[in-house]
Amino acid sequence: MNRRKFMQSAVIGATAMTVAPRLAFSQSKLTKNKVRIGIIGGRFGAGFHFHDHPDCIVEAVSDLIPERLQKLKTVYKCDKSYPSLEKLIKDPKIDAVFIATGAPDHARHVIASLKAGKHVLCAVPAAMTLEECDDILNEVKRxxxxxxxxxxxxxxQSMISVKKFYKEGAFGNIMSYAAQYNHPGLESLYIENGKKTWRYGLPPMLYPTHCTGFVVGLTKERLTEVxxxxxxxxxPVLRDNQYNNPFWNESALFKTNKGLSFHMEVNWKGAxxxxxxxxWHGDAMSVVMSHGAGSNTVLVKAGEKIVKDEGGFNVKANTVEQFTIPKWWETDMLPESLRYNSGHEGSHTFITHEFIDSIINDRTPEVDIYQALAMTAPGIVAHQSAIKGGELLKIPSFDK
Structure with a gap:
């Protein structure tokens, strides 16, 4: 189809190398060069750690809003600033940019930065339409x-543990997946200085990657139907928004290219x-991530012991045990200067290192353009399905 048409507890130090050996910090791999990066976007962009990476220099920062620009300058101890992305990417000293602008601007900003010769790290999602997905891919290839x-x-940190379980074969045969991204209360970000922001009326499935990442980011499966x-x-928000979106919440059932089911919800409103x-549900073991504060991640393991269930039948009893998530950020998966806790369950320092290290060592980052589009495009098609009352739709592939 044409794209346009369409470890209960782990021995942490040693185990880190078995999870993602290519990420382990190795001084011998590094060159004397440093990546000079520009940071664009003073909200999400201020939550990262490029100034602490041994192979990175924050060369300049940018935000359209003066208060956010000052925050970036303070966080990154960087005096050089630009009033816009368009001006920053003209700086010949800058090798790479981190684009943490509003979601509807990602495709335009990414393409402009690539055209200016800059490596790009971009906040999620990659794009808002299938056409934008195609445009970004073409520019990355070019x-x-x-x-x-x-x-x-x-x-x-929990996902790093899941990667380890998967590599070890602990799940047995994976049978299905599920994910939720619940973020009620976002209405407070819908209006700023009397103007509607990009979040005003945003369709939930156009922000899908915090769910799709749990599948695509583990097995590299592709979501093919929804x-x-x-x-x-x-x-009123649903009657008058730039997306013509009538939904607060969206729930989707995907089919993967391995024939597995993936139930996914993105919810903006409700109790x-x-x-x-x-x-992640397997025939030998399942992992059920915490539901947030007050709950724990658990492992469900297939059992052999025969017990009577509440109906009086003899059944094999599965076991359920709480899982203590290792602090992977304390390990040699990161350079020593980044071994501290960070945003989104420790993920920000890992993202920082993965991007800089991929440039320094001229390798493909884990969430490259193909992975990014495989996480983004399914949500775009899912929203189309919701608008059509749940019609089953095919999801185009952007792979090589």
Whole structure:
């Protein structure tokens, strides 16, 4: 189809090398060069740690809002600033940029930065339309520059543990997946200085990567089909927004290229626990991530002991045990200067290192353009399905 048309507890130090050996910090791999980076976007962009990476210099910062620009200058101890991305990317000293601007601007900003010869780390999602997905991919291919998406779910401490379980074969045969991204209360960000922000009326499934990352980021499976249902309450926000979106919440059922099911919800409103979580169901073991404050991640292991269930039948009893998530940020997966806790369950220092290290060592970052689009495009099609009342739709592939 044409794209346009369409470890209960781990021995942490040693174990880190078995999870992602290519990420382990090795002084011998590094060159004397340093990546000079520009940071654009003073809200999300101020939550990263490029100034602490041994192979990175924050060359300049930028934000359209003076208060946020000052925050960037303070956080990164950087006096050089520009009033816009367009001016920053003209700086010949800058090798790479971190784009932490509003989601509708990502495609335009990424393409402009690539055209200016800069490597790009971009906040999620990669794009808002399938056409934008295609445009970014074409520009990455044309320039040969590094593109990485800053998806936090891939580097959460719990997800690093799940990667280890998967590599070890602990799940047995994976049978299905589930994920939720609940963020009620975002209405407070819908209006700023009397103007509607990009978040005003944003369709939930156009911000899908905090869920899709739990599948695509683990097995590299592709989501191939989807049916999606939306819920709305005729609120004024849903009657008048730039996206013509009538939904607060959307729930989708995806099929993967391995024939597995993936149930995913993105919810902006309701009596819901805030969560960015996944579940991986196997015939030998399942992992159920915490539902947020007051709950724990658990491992469910297939059992052999025969017990009587509440109906009086003899059944094999599975075991459920709480899982203590290792602090992977304390290990040699990171350079020593980044071994501290950070945002989104420790993911920000990992994202920082992955991007800089991929440039220094001229390698493909874990969430490259193909992974990024495989996490982004399914949500775009899912929203189309919801608008069509749950119609089953095919999801195009952007792979090589």
């Amino acid at each position: 320039t040969g520059l590094t593109y990485m998406m800053a998806e936090t779910s891939v580097w959460r 049916t999606c249902i939306g819920w709305g309450d005729n609120d 819901l626990r805030s969560a960015e979580r996944g579940e």
